[in-house]
Amino acid sequence: MKKKLLAALLSGALAVSLLTGCGGTSGQEAGGASEAQTEEEGQASAQTDNPEKTLTVWHYFADEAQQKFMDQITQEFQDAHPGVTVSCVYVPRDELTKQYTMGAVSGELPDIGMMDNPEMAAYIEMGLCADITEYYHAWDEAGHYYEGPMSSCMSGDKVYGLPQNSNCLEMFYDAPVFEELNLTPPTTWDELLDVCEKLKTAYPDKYPLAFSANNNEEGTFQFMPFLLSAGGSIDKLDSQESIRAISFWKELVDKGYVPRDVISWGQTEVNTQFSSGNVFMQVNGPWNISTMKDEAPDKEWKVCLLPKDKEYASVLGGENFAVTSACKDVELGWEYLSTLCNGKNTAEFCAYVGKFAPRDDGSQYSDVWDKDEALSVFNEGMQYAMPRGPHPKWNEFSGTISGAIQQVLTGEKDPETAMKDAQEAAGKIMN
Amino acid sequence: MKKRKMFRGLANVITVVLTAAMLFPILWIMLNSFKPGPEIFAQPITLLPEHFTLEAYTKYLVSNHVFRGYLNSFLVAMGALATGLGLGVASAYGLARYAMRRNRLIMLLFLITQMLPASLMLTPMYLIYSRLGILNTYIAPVLSVATVSIPFVVVTTRPFFLNLPRDLDDAARIDGCNAFTSFLRIMLPIAKPGVITAGALSFIFGWNDLVYNMTFNTKPELRPLTSIMYNLMPKEGVKWNGVMALATVSILPIIVLFLILQDFIVGGLAAGAVKE
């Protein structure tokens, strides 16, 4: 009986391998012209039957404003390249990560993809990105990129993508409450403790400050500015300075200045709590500005630099775009990439959605970063913003940091032990 | 008799309280869908919307092609239901009706196919579908959801066939039915309550599926309600009232459907049928 069963199993497996062995044509279905396009624009659809001239772009811009801008650029590109159809598809970030990972095995990828900058090194290592070094060096705008963002698109001397936007973390505060209590935004950690104390006394039911100490990349991202400001570094997690940074977070939580729930809050939740008025200060990025304007238009808030310990510090966030290795026409892919990321489009996009151009010519196209009260603070902070990695194993490494944060904030380990263990684990990963 | 009446009265009260308590989170979702974003998290909590608004509905439903989403959800759910029931019930019947020594092993096989978490099945399944060229069609999620519903149907309907008297089948055979017609005409109708319950639950498997639809369909036109909802909860900023509104509209038709069909779904028809 068992033999028969085994035979059935084997034949089943065989059938699958046969099925999967043949047939293998039909690459990425082009996703079709998105509905908006077919409605708005009739003339280009005549060309859609030519599969060579279709580009699929995946991005995780969840915001309507950002999506609108992508549509505009798509339109611009299609007008300049008659016969080419671009379909821009929104895929949520977590899902996109998964799709890339599976794409590494199956080869099914979009032609152009958006990538978070600390993740990019891993994608390059996995062979997801097409080498565009030649095109890049032949491009007259190549010299404009800042080193930090650009380094995340490179592996050795080779170029695999272009940075499209940058951001960093600073501090939002509740302006009316600060006015009421006659508080000025803190500039140092000591002042921060002082402000927290006053807020807590005045509003014992609410919390002075919140940040995200999630069990993932967000936790690491939010901790970085504190780590760097104390003079610590990710290479030496067990240094006195690094331990001081984590101890400061612990102090904030232990004194009741920061809700204990932050260990389960992502940055979205932190922002939600801030705009609902449950928290008076939050560590967060400029992408929340449009969300707050949209969802809580009556909320009055301002932005200040993150208080410093030794020096001002922040962390660089941002997104890159890459031509993937599945793109059949890399030249066309590059054409799209260099249209999307040219000086004008980059600057306009970033100005429009409240982010920062990862290149030095942003101010030629927009003055919003100097004029807008909140953005000018972030703009000042950008000069202190340090990139994460780039390293193909950044995520694994980052996990040890966010893990250590959780251990300390829950009281599972004391700061010294947690950071020492994290350093040891990090050493193992990087080797 | 008086005692009986007391029991009923008490039972009714308990039921209402219990059901209300159990259903509260759903009511909570619905109430929240009528609040503006920040009010959802305001402290202290407001039970009824303080600033009643339909904004979530007007803003998110139309722009996200919810009606297309309904259709997609329905098609995938029906596809999975048909595949799951068709193959599952037959297997369950076969396993219950015929004495086969390898029954235990077959049951074990059916169960084992359920055991890998969906997230780990994705890559290999993706490879299969990629080779077959059925990514970005309804077929891929239907096939995948059916892999969940088939074993489910097998395991849950088999006990019903076990309870059936074998004489019935034997009698049908004498009357000229073969194994299949006897199964279809005699046995299946009798096992109806079990089959319908299993079917209703398979439908929900399909209706609720997120991971397969999300992974195997990146075409916006083919996204079911669950995917649309997921799109409203990105890390960069969850559209809270939008998610609540969408959850409300996706739950409502199922509530209506279940209330209408609940006699069928929960059985009741069967009570008298199983007689020797």
Place this chain on the structure above:
Amino acid sequence: MLFVLPGLLYMLLLIGYPVIYNLVISLQDVNVMTIRNKEAVFVGLQNYRYLFKEDMIWQVMKQTFTFTFWCIVFQLSLGLLLAVFFNQKFRMAKPARGLLLVIWVVPMTVVALIFKFMFQTDGGLINTVLMNLHLISQPIQWLVDAKMAMISLIITNCWVGIPFNMILLSAGLNGISPEIYESASIDGANGFVKFFRITLPLLRPAIMSVLIMGVIYTFKVFDLVYVMTSGGPNNATELLSTYSYRLSFTEYQFSRGAAAANVLLLCLVVLAFLYVKMMRKDEVM
């Protein structure tokens, strides 16, 4: 066999490959640095050895079993209780039964989101209600405290699981002929005797089915944990499913992720084997 074959073949075709695929990957060395190489290196059991050398896998396994055990205990017993209760003839029974099933229709991601907010320590709905009823004086740190986070997950999963169990057992109850009860009543049996002497034994196959499906589904719960706690605080709610997902899709340690998934698979195979062993002779016929 003709009845069984189509279904079985379908499953083997679609699932056989993933199972074998994961097995093969787990014996190779595939991670972010090596996935580009066409020929993966065969490393035998190295990934498993690596996993079991770390304390993490033991902790995760323990947590998975704890989670599954308590979920099953509560949802099965309460589900059965409700099924028997609603099987009595009174007006609200049927509508209630139908309505409760609606819980199962709410997508898991939404359930996880809404419960995450109800479980917030400050201003969460659950703490607010408990405080106002004066059942607690201090807010409970639901998702912050390691033990409470696990309890929160169990409560949420049971909330979804109870109606599911109830409905399947109700269908089973309906299959029991009322005449059996009638004759028992004539013999003077009371409610308890009827329940333990008639209902339970006759319901046994249905209970066993619900039990094994429940164990399998609970053991590999993913969305709920991923959204509610993402394994935190401090890995206290990391389960085998989320752990293997994290290894594969966050850390890009594909082989270790597959190995962790196979550990999960192995645990379930053992449980399923016990179930099949326990199927009585007459049930198998």
